[in-house]
Amino acid sequence: PSLETFMLYVQWGDHMEQESLLGNSSHDLRQMPGHLHRNIKDVQIIGFCSAKSIVELTCHMLENAKSLGCLTLSTCFKGENSCSDGEYDICLPMSRDMIMEAHKALLVVERYILGKVPSTVELKVIEPCSRCNALEI
Ligand SMILES: [Zn+2]
Known part of the structure; x- marks a missing residue:
């Protein structure tokens, strides 16, 4: 079977402890060994x-998945804003x-x-909904 869509859900909480790239003085990213499936066409990272x-x-992934056609980075928890797709009046609230x-992710x-x-x-x-989850300064 060929894997064509790769979805990754980032657990909120896990990465909060991790080093954020912003504010990190050394900007060299590690090269990851290994390779991705050749047929991968669609990558979605939810909770980027x-x-x-x-x-x-x-x-x-961008460097190694040669067949990649679409990369979705969602900085919210879902793929789409729910209030804009008409199904709900309001998006899931974010803290x-x-x-x-x-x-920061953007x-x-x-x-x-x-x-x-x-x-x-x-x-x-995909950014947080500017209507429901606007950043108040
Ligand atoms: Zn909304």
Whole structure:
């Protein structure tokens, strides 16, 4: 059987303890050994965050999954905003910490991921809903 879609759910809580890439002075990312399935076409990371290991994993996929066509990074818990798909009136509420982390994750995407996305890969970044989970300063 060929694995074509890879979904990774990042457990919130686990990575909160991990080193965030932001504020880390050495920006060299580890190269991960091993290889991904050749047929992988679609990668979705739900709960994408600024933790170094998650960013490394993402870069690894971009560099090694030659068949990759679509990469989705969701900084919320789900693939889509629920209030915008019409099924619910309001999105799942996120705590202030989670929203802060999501914004850090977006920064990391800009700094470390965007430059590595080949033209053949469609990158989709899902941000917290600006209506339901806006960051209040
Ligand atoms: Zn919403």
